[in-house]
Amino acid sequence: MRNLIAIPVILLTVILQTAIVSRLYLLAGVADLPLVMVAAWALQDEVESAWHWAAATGLLVGFISGLPWIVPVFGYIAVVALAQILQRRVWQAPLLAMFSVTFLGTIIVSLLSLVVLRFLDVPLPVSDVLGLLTLPSVLLNMLLAIPVYVVMRDIARWVYPSLEVE
């Protein structure tokens, strides 16, 4: 039942993204709060619903954004897959895993967006995208990584009380 917290958390994250975070530019890049939130949730121990969170968040972002819906859906699912792979590798250093997932996840979503938009004949110079959009977005997402991880850890402890014993 406590998994229903996903609904307000995802809604609030996407609202914050569109209303505030998307207005804070660094060159041409902006932070991707839903991506960081999905990454932080997927890295919590005992969390099994990360796939559902990623799909729901991706669908909601795809509904609001002008991007084709497959970009956020598959992008966020790829972030969860990446988080689960890295969680097994660097399970003793969750913050290192969070930074790694955020870094690689941002690049994956950015490249996926680039490929799909170019496929749709949107003229996007690769050098501009990488230098002015992807790298600043990576930096902004890394800045958000720690606070979002802390918030999601608290939510995970509330949803899965057994985590508090550790």
Added chain:
Amino acid sequence: MALALGGYFSSASNVFTVSLVNLQAWFSARYLAVQDFLTAPRDIASLRQRNAELEGEVAELQAQVIQLQQQVGETEILAALLDFSRARPENKYLAAAVIGRDPSPFLHYVIINRGSNDGILRGMPVVTDQGLLGRVDAVIADASRVQLITDPGSSVNIRLQNAETEASLVGSVTGDLMLELIPQDINVQPGDLVLTSGLGGGYPPDLIVGQIVNVRSRDFDLFQQATVQPVVDFNRLEVVLVIVNFKPVDISPLVPAP
């Protein structure tokens, strides 16, 4: 009594009254000191309470000042939009507030708080009091998504006011506006005004878009290119106008398939 009235006891009575007055003054001074000591803490407490009340009032008034300044700003924006709509009575406008931006940095879209319930349709042009902003790309009941002219996928047919030629204005991922397909034989100068041409039926004609900043003309190119400074500040969008009586023409069936 007779001696006293006659002034024979004056020296003795002076000594007596002086002593009495001094004693009275001594008691009075001590009483006042004790009274001060007992009442002073109460005054400090009441002063502190009053100070807190006044600080609360100041904070409330400051909040009111900020709110009023915000209202003045909104009123100025609405007045400018009203002037704009009065200057072009042939169009019908619907004001809308910008409530968000596209989550993806690849796209330059904004979300407005008017939708199909307010009569908004896909393709309707959106302007501010300064000039062209973009057009409605998607509509739901109470909100719409507007594609800005700075979006990489946006293309607007324009004309140069001074050169009397037509060209195509495209956006970019950085938000810069580029003018393409300017014939080589046309003399284009920085400062030339860029207006919509109305060609293609996507936008009404003669909406101000911006000014040319610089021109790139190379002999081996088929066309010239120019950078355009938009008149609209796309970073500070609060209230916009949707032109609701403009029906865009869909020319896609006429475009030959590749």
